[in-house]
Amino acid sequence: MSKIALCWYYHLPSIASDAELSELARESLAPLLAIHAKLGLPLTLAITGSLLERIGRREPRLHRTLAARVEAGGVELAGTFQHEIFPPAVPYRHLLAHLERDREAKAALAGRAPTTFHPPNFTWVALLGRILGASGFERVLLHQEHFTLCHATQTWRWDPEPTQALRSVLLDTTLDARERRLPHRHPVELGGERRELTVLFRDFELVRRLSFGTEGAIHRPLDGRALDEAIALARARLDEGSPVVLADDGDRVNAISLSAYERFLEGLPASAFGTVRGLPADASRELAYIPSYSIAPLQAFWLGDLDAVHYLALLGELYALEARGEVEADELLELEDVFFLFWKVHARKQAYLDRVHALLARRR
Amino acid sequence: MRILLLTSEYPPFAWGGLGRYAHEIVRAGADGLRFDVLNVPGYCLESAPAAFECIAADEGGSRVWHVLDPQYCACFADPPDHAAYLARARVLADWFHAGGGGGYDAVYAQDFYNVAIAYFLQAGGCARRLVAACHLPLSARFSYFDKAVSEDFQQRLESALVRVAAKIAVPSEFTRRSLARIYSVPPGRVVVCPLGVGPGSEPAGAGGPWLRLLSVGRFTDQKGFQYLAPVLGGLRARGIRARLTLVGRGSRENAVLARLRAAGVIDDVDHLRGVGAEAVFGLYAGADVYLSTSAHETFGLAILEAMACGCVPVCFAVGAIPELVEHGVTGYLVEPNDVDGLLERIAALAADPTLRRAMAANCRQRAAGFTWQRHLRLLEQAVFREG
Numbered sequence: 164m165s166k167i168a169l170c171w172y173y174h175l176p177s178i179a180s181d182a183e184l185s186e187l188a189r190e191s192l193a194p195l196l197a198i199h200a201k202l203g204l205p206l207t208l209a210i211t212g213s214l215l216e217r218i219g220r221r222e223p224r225l226h227r228t229l230a231a232r233v234e235a236g237g238v239e240l241a242g243t244f245q246h247e248i249f250p251p252a253v254p255y256r257h258l259l260a261h262l263e264r265d266r267e268a269k270a271a272l273a274g275r276a277p278t279t280f281h282p283p284n285f286t287w288v289a290l291l292g293r294i295l296g297a298s299g300f301e302r303v304l305l306h307q308e309h310f311t312l313c314h315a316t317q318t319w320r321w322d323p324e325p326t327q328a329l330r331s332v333l334l335d336t337t338l339d340a341r342e343r344r345l346p347h348r349h350p351v352e353l354g355g356e357r358r359e360l361t362v363l364f365r366d367f368e369l370v371r372r373l374s375f376g377t378e379g380a381i382h383r384p385l386d387g388r389a390l391d392e393a394i395a396l397a398r399a400r401l402d403e404g405s406p407v408v409l410a411d412d413g414d415r416v417n418a419i420s421l422s423a424y425e426r427f428l429e430g431l432p433a434s435a436f437g438t439v440r441g442l443p444a445d446a447s448r449e450l451a452y453i454p455s456y457s458i459a460p461l462q463a464f465w466l467g468d469l470d471a472v473h474y475l476a477l478l479g480e481l482y483a484l485e486a487r488g489e490v491e492a493d494e495l496l497e498l499e500d501v502f503f504l505f506w507k508v509h510a511r512k513q514a515y516l517d518r519v520h521a522l523l524a525r526r527r
Numbered sequence: 528m529r530i531l532l533l534t535s536e537y538p539p540f541a542w543g544g545l546g547r548y549a550h551e552i553v554r555a556g557a558d559g560l561r562f563d564v565l566n567v568p569g570y571c572l573e574s575a576p577a578a579f580e581c582i583a584a585d586e587g588g589s590r591v592w593h594v595l596d597p598q599y600c601a602c603f604a605d606p607p608d609h610a611a612y613l614a615r616a617r618v619l620a621d622w623f624h625a626g627g628g629g630g631y632d633a634v635y636a637q638d639f640y641n642v643a644i645a646y647f648l649q650a651g652g653c654a655r656r657l658v659a660a661c662h663l664p665l666s667a668r669f670s671y672f673d674k675a676v677s678e679d680f681q682q683r684l685e686s687a688l689v690r691v692a693a694k695i696a697v698p699s700e701f702t703r704r705s706l707a708r709i710y711s712v713p714p715g716r717v718v719v720c721p722l723g724v725g726p727g728s729e730p731a732g733a734g735g736p737w738l739r740l741l742s743v744g745r746f747t748d749q750k751g752f753q754y755l756a757p758v759l760g761g762l763r764a765r766g767i768r769a770r771l772t773l774v775g776r777g778s779r780e781n782a783v784l785a786r787l788r789a790a791g792v793i794d795d796v797d798h799l800r801g802v803g804a805e806a807v808f809g810l811y812a813g814a815d816v817y818l819s820t821s822a823h824e825t826f827g828l829a830i831l832e833a834m835a836c837g838c839v840p841v842c843f844a845v846g847a848i849p850e851l852v853e854h855g856v857t858g859y860l861v862e863p864n865d866v867d868g869l870l871e872r873i874a875a876l877a878a879d880p881t882l883r884r885a886m887a888a889n890c891r892q893r894a895a896g897f898t899w900q901r902h903l904r905l906l907e908q909a910v911f912r913e914g
Contacts, residue, residue, distance in 0.1 A: 182704050190845060194864045384753045385782035418822035418845045421864035422753050513711070 165404050166437040167397060170207040170304060170365075171195065171413035172281055174247040175214050176502040178514045181221055184214075188222040190418045196228060198425045199237065204436040208413070209241040209281035212265035213497065215272065226272070233273045239438035240269045242277035242300060246500035249465065250288045251455060252475050253499055254482060258291070260492060261499070262298055278302065279439045281410065285309070285365070286457035292360055296351035302361040302444065303349070304410050305453070310343040310364050311335050312456050345405050346444040349453060361444045362453070365410040369396055373427060374415040381420035381427065390423055394430035401435055406442040464504075470512065471504055477519050490522050498522070528911055529630060530562050531654055533645050534637040537566035540593055543745060544828060545637055545662065547804060548722065552906075553589050555723070555899035560907055564591040565628070567619060567641055569603045576600070592628075594619060603640075607680040616643030620651060629653040633911045636692065638662055639684040646691050658910050659692035661685070663825050664705045686710065694910045696720045698826035699847035705825070718909040721850075722826050723899030727835025730887050731813040738762075738769040738877045741814035741838060743807060743829040744821070746777030751820035751843070754866060755783065756790035758818065761870040767877050769795060771818070772810055776800045811836035815883060816876055819843065822863070827851050834858070835894035837887035841872045857893045858886065 173192060175184060199206050208229075210218075219226040232238040244250075244261035245268070253261070266276045278301040282291070285306035295303060315333035322328045337343065349360040373379050373393040380389035400407045416424050428436075457465075465471050481498065484490045503515040532553065536546030553562045564586075576595040584591050599619060602612035620643075631654035636645035638661060649657040665685050689695065689710045695717050697703050703717045744750040755771065762769045773783075773796055787793045802810065811817070817833035819842035824830070827848050830840045834851070840858035842848050843865075852858040859875075861868035876883050 180704070180708065183708060190863055194862060197862065198864065382748075384748055384751070385779045385786070387782070387786075418751075418843065418863045419748055421822075422751070425864065 165401050165406050165435075166442050167401060167407040167409065167431065167435050168207055168363075168437050168439040168442050170209060170241060170279075170281060170408065170410040170439055171416065172209045172243065172283075172410065173214055173413040174211040174243075174283065174500075174502060175217070176247070176500045176515070177213065177497045178503055184217060184221055187414060188218060188225050191414050191416055192218075193225050193228070194418075194421050195413065195416045195424075196225075196232060196238070198421065198428065200232065202425070202428055202433065203237075204428055204433060205237050205239070205438045205441065206436075207239040207241050207279065207439040209243045209279075209410075210413075211243055211247055211283075212245040212261075212268035213500075215268045219272075230272050239279060239440045240273050240277050241279040241281045241304075241439060242266060242269060243281045243283055246497055247283045247502045248499045249284075249457075249461075249501045250282065250286050250291065251457070251465075252478060252501075255290070257492065257496065257499060258288075258294060260496060262294065264496065266298065279304070284457060284461055286461065287453060288455045289453060292349050292351045292453060293353065296358040296360055297353050300360065302363060302439065304363050304365055304408060304439065306458055307343045307364045307367050308458055309362075309453060309456055310347075310450075311337060312454055313450050313452070314342075341403060341405070342448075344400070344403070344407070345448060346442075346446040347448045347450045348446040349450045359446075361446050362450055363406065363408045363439065363442065363444060365408045366400060369393070369400060369407065369409055370411050372396055373409065374411045374420070374424075379415070381415070381423040384420065384423040390426060390430075394427060397427075397431055401431070406444055408439060408442070468504070474501070474504060477516075477523070481519065481522060484522065484526060489525050494522060528560050528632045528907065530560065530911060531628070531631040531634045531648070532562050532564045532637070533634055533641050533648070534564065534566050535568050535640040536637075537564055537591065537593065540566060540568045540595075547828075548660075548662065549637060550804075551723065551899055552903060553586065555903060556587070557900060557903040557907065560903060560911075562589050562635075563628075563631075564589060565594065565623065565644075566592065567594045567596070567599065567644060569596075569599050569640055592623070594623075603680075609680065609683065613643050616641070617647045620644050620647030620653070623648065624651050624653045632656065633658050635660065635906075635911070636688065639681065639688040642684050642688040642691065646687075656693050656911070656913065657691055658694045658696070659688050660696045661688065661702065661706060662698060664697075664702060664709065692716075693913075694718055696906060696910045698722050699850050701847035701850065702825040718905065720902050720905040720910065721897055722828050722831065723897050723902040724828075724831050724835045724894055725808075725899075727832070727837070727891060727894060728808060728812045730815075730837035736768055738767060738816065738873070739814045740769055740771040740816050740818050740873070741774070741810055741833065742771065742818045742820070743774040743810075743833075745775050746779040746783055748779065749822055750775075751822045752779065752783040753786060754820040754869070755796075755818075756786045756792055757866045758820075758869055758873070759787070759792035759795050760790050761866060762873065762877075763792065763795070765870065765874055767874055769873070769877070770797065771795060772797045772799065772814065774799045774802050774807060774810060808832065808836060811838045814838045816841055816873055817858075818869070818873070819848065820869075821845060821848070824848050830858075831894055831897055834890035835897075837891050839876060839883060839886045839890055841869055841876070843869075851893075853893070856886070857889045 245264035270276045280295050280300045280303045314336050318332050320332050347362040349362050351358050380393045534549040537549050576597050580595045582593040599615045602608050633656040634645050634648050634654035636659040645657050811833045817838045817840040823846035843863045844860035854860040859872035
């Protein structure tokens, strides 16, 4: 039997209130840690650097608990970015800054820098491999759609009349679904030195069955059948022999879902659990190139939501100000957090836009 | 001041807390405040009426209309029909107004289901103001932004309610925050009006060798009744003899009872369905510990009622519950999912009758501050009145 690693991703934008932070801490992160401590099962957490720092300020007890669990080896802190950014929209120097700030936050808590990387929303840009390799990362979690994309052949076709637009068509060349559950090697060249990142794919079918959205089994704690099916699928995956990665937003584990989540953990052998870092990742296959990609709904969002388009334009203006020395890079990092765009009601965006406008007003 | 209370539940067409609330405030009454009730059940009617029917009655000084309308009910089918909902709401509002209903200082809409009727009543001149209560914001269950797709319709109605209501009454700070974070409602428009409870009663006294536990609520995922089996099992393992009275019914009833059966503790449970509001007070008074396993509460009325009867609550510290229960003084708060914590606190109460009595007294004293009269005064001063 192979190993399963659970990786929960936590983030909050700077405009979230202290009450929201407290709710996240009290009803999700703290009980998640408590469950794993009680059952003696390790896990991986990818908490944005800014959220980790805020937890340190506002929820010091939880911060201490987390530090103790990391020190004891029960928790692996994975790297991500300082804020939840959309990497294709962020310039290279800011990607580095986000990465560095996040690593500092984690090193301050854990005493060492992370070696596993969890991209926000599983959004990847092609140059990230090189950046991560240079920063000492050894492995990265990607969505299984990335695997499909890596193995797709790109061709082109003309749309029918009347547009006759030229359209890219990606032909999926994979023949066996199990391929996308295997670890792969991704070589990166660093000034003549060759390093390798291990690429692990989150098992989306398992995530969907267990925790995704509000329909996964853990969100229906009294529906034992759905949970049993998720456990059966996890067991089947473990029997396949390759490492299993279950990664999702951390708030999916919350006051409603905690008990069912605990039952899921109890439904698998304790010896099967590990951190992502501890997975036996025998990567015999190579991914020479990982194209930029984000999961399909996000791509549609970035192309179709005018607030998102506007946000990108505003960022462009801010970068121009930064180049002229009129704003500092540090001031821009938190404004690159994209989560405000996804909150339910548009009015919530105003606080964010007020900050953007305040910076733009400095223009000489 | 004349208020038209617009609700989708009212006895005898009541299934949960909303109908209970509407009935309580009408029954409590207050000087200078007169309620009439327009009850238009839609979403919650178990079977739609065959034809439009209006049942009118006088209740104390209030006029109550129950409007049973199959066309309106059909709008809440799956999938719901937003356009039909708006059209039918307008017809019902016009019908009410044409029948002489009017002259109200405010129409007080309960939650979002009848928001369009409230809107058309006010727009048509039936009431000068539109104010609303938001007892359970849809968002309260979610940390971030995930929503079940089937709830889009409700989300739309709730958004509309927040937009059109001049003032919104909510039962707790937690609820106020939930509304604010989703809808960016200016703070002055949301008024926290804690719910009330009657005078309660003295605890019934020692119940023999058994520790008497009580849980009340609809059988939904929110109530966390999956924790009952491990709690009862844990008490047995600790040698504590306890009996649980479980009051309620709902979609998850069979699943909960199956869990209790599978855990071998069903014999420790008395399940009562369909207990009336009055009778439940007798159960509170006869219980030692009120066990709340809720994953969230926007107020926790059953907890308050239990406290009023000296029944000591042991709860998960979620939602608005910490606003009611002071840990170690008027009950115990335990971190979510911490079954051992629940057991530890229940065991402490089981082992120490003196502690139980002291806490029961604290509970009664605390609950005495929550009256329906106080609730009505807040409504009158801060919600119904202009300015």
